[in-house]
Amino acid sequence: xxxxxxxxxxxxxxxxxATMIGMGAMIGAGIFVLTGLAAEIAGPAAILVFxxxxxxxxxxxxxxxxxxxxxxxxxxxxxxxxxxxxxxSSFIMGWxxxxxxxxxxxxxxxxxxxxxxxxxxxxxxxxPPDEVGAVVVPVVDAGVPLAFLLAFVAVLGLVAxxxxxxxxxxxxxxxxxxxxxxxxxxxVGFGLASPMFSGAEFQPLFPEGAGATAILPAMGLTFIxxxxxxxxTTVTEEVENPRENIPKAIFASLIATVIVYLAVVTVAVxxxxxxxxxxxxxxxxAAAATSFMPTGLxxxxxxxxxxxxxxxxxxxxxxxAVVIASSRxxxxxxxxxxxxxxxxxxxxxxxxxxxxILSSAVVMLGSVALPTQSAGxxxxxxxxxxxxxxxxxxxxxxxxRPNMNRPYEMPFYPAPPLIGVALNLILAGVLVEYLxxxxxxxxxxxxxxxxxxxxxxxxxxxVRAQPDRDLTDADTEITPEVED
Numbered sequence: 001x002x003x004x005x006x007x008x009x010x011x012x013x014x015x016x017x018a019t020m021i022g023m024g025a026m027i028g029a030g031i032f033v034l035t036g037l038a039a040e041i042a043g044p045a046a047i048l049v050f051x052x053x054x055x056x057x058x059x060x061x062x063x064x065x066x067x068x069x070x071x072x073x074x075x076x077x078x079x080x081x082x083x084x085x086x087x088x089s090s091f092i093m094g095w096x097x098x099x100x101x102x103x104x105x106x107x108x109x110x111x112x113x114x115x116x117x118x119x120x121x122x123x124x125x126x127x128p129p130d131e132v133g134a135v136v137v138p139v140v141d142a143g144v145p146l147a148f149l150l151a152f153v154a155v156l157g158l159v160a161x162x163x164x165x166x167x168x169x170x171x172x173x174x175x176x177x178x179x180x181x182x183x184x185x186x187x188v189g190f191g192l193a194s195p196m197f198s199g200a201e202f203q204p205l206f207p208e209g210a211g212a213t214a215i216l217p218a219m220g221l222t223f224i225x226x227x228x229x230x231x232x233t234t235v236t237e238e239v240e241n242p243r244e245n246i247p248k249a250i251f252a253s254l255i256a257t258v259i260v261y262l263a264v265v266t267v268a269v270x271x272x273x274x275x276x277x278x279x280x281x282x283x284x285x286a287a288a289a290t291s292f293m294p295t296g297l298x299x300x301x302x303x304x305x306x307x308x309x310x311x312x313x314x315x316x317x318x319x320x321a322v323v324i325a326s327s328r329x330x331x332x333x334x335x336x337x338x339x340x341x342x343x344x345x346x347x348x349x350x351x352x353x354x355x356x357i358l359s360s361a362v363v364m365l366g367s368v369a370l371p372t373q374s375a376g377x378x379x380x381x382x383x384x385x386x387x388x389x390x391x392x393x394x395x396x397x398x399x400x401r402p403n404m405n406r407p408y409e410m411p412f413y414p415a416p417p418l419i420g421v422a423l424n425l426i427l428a429g430v431l432v433e434y435l436x437x438x439x440x441x442x443x444x445x446x447x448x449x450x451x452x453x454x455x456x457x458x459x460x461x462x463v464r465a466q467p468d469r470d471l472t473d474a475d476t477e478i479t480p481e482v483e484d
Contacts, residue, residue, distance in 0.1 A: 022253030028318025030225025036284030043207035054258035059420035065247035076234035100382035101326035106367025109151035112315035176317035183310035191267030194292035220431035330356035
């Protein structure tokens with residue numbers, strides 16, 4: 001590509017920025033959109049759903065922290081697997097992770113649109129979201145739902161921001177995350193002080209009939225809420241002192257996120273009840289806020305409006321975070337020769353992986369046409385499969401390079417990665433069974449993406465076998481040194 005160079009990105013993000021990137025993804029659409037769904041499946045045990053997902057995440061998070069400190073390369077789980085496994089295994093890992101982030105972007109854009117319409121409705125600018133009609137687009141001379149257009153525009157706007165400036169996108173993530181966490185703290189404070197809050201809402205803990213087994217499918221569906229720690233490692237080379245800051249950012253974001261989730265779900269169930277939360281669906285948290293927060297407030301008017309405002313911020317931060325992550329995975333694959341070389345180039349003027357960002361945007365824009373639940377299911381499935389490989393990777397690296405420089409080593413090895421593999425396998429199996437019964441579209445599209453990856457891998461191998469390939473020198477120049 002003209003005007004681009006093969007060089008490494010600059011380290012412009014500090015520990016706070018890295019932590020906020022992880023929290024921005026984890027405290028995103030999941031806490032606002034998926035809480036009602038979890039309550040519908042698991043009842044008051046929704047609180048256990050998020051607690052157990054946090055525990056499952058922690059085991060894999062330990063593997064990520066050790067690998068990130070040992071292999072400080074952008075690309076997240078893909079970069080680790082590329083360093084440890086053969087060409088095909090690393091390609092599969094990158095291909096799955098790239099797709100998971102792009103689909104997650106579509107999910108967050110789909111969550112942003114209705115919340116933004118609701119926010120406009122609060123201030124009397126539009127009718128209720130379910131009464132907003134289609135907008136005629138002059139170019140295609142057809143009516144398009146306004147929510148779809150908003151999702152489309154949100155993706156375009158954040159892609160443009162990321163394409164021109166890494167520092168700007170990282171700073172925006174920090175500001176957005178601080179705002180939404182502040183809003184959730186206000187929500188929790190009012191909820192715990194409300195006379196509506198009652199421990200009786202947690203009895204019985206499990207839904208009648210299904211019992212404790214209802215937790216597993218709910219965990220599979222909501223697992224996407226905790227994928228942000230991988231996202232931190234996708235920008236490793238853009239973080240100052242990554243060997244120390246990346247593990248710290250992973251643990252800080254995980255702990256803070258789990259605390260926020262448990263506090264919010266406890267208040268939501270304790271005030272609105274699991275049935276009320278389930279009935280409200282995607283607007284469950286907003287409905288809970290409306291029930292106990294004061295009305296007649298200046299500017300924000302009522303508690304429900306405040307939460308809708310927070311939901312808008314949350315979905316935008318999550319969307320921004322996965323735009324960053326998806327493009328860095330594609331950038332890393334291009335740099336390693338596992339996608340066409342232009343993916344691995346840095347723009348000479350903006351200092352960003354310009355082609356990787358624009359290419360990721362294409363799939364992300366297409367995914368806003370999917371049903372919200374299908375997007376969430378596919379993203380969760382591919383994250384689960386990716387995390388299994390990462391846990392295996394840390395075991396293999398310990399065996400093959402026992403004396404490698406590891407600034408951070410997980411405690412109680414090999415228990416954490418083995419438990420991580422087992423738990424992620426169980427959740428992936430439960431989710432696949434659930435997709436077969438309820439969401440065949442997500443399953444078909446997932447299989448199609450894997451098959452497309454197989455075709456792309458064979459085609460790229462054929463291209464790389466050409467004698468005039470001129471990539472070796474560039475790869476050698478930009479690959480950071482790994483200390484053994």
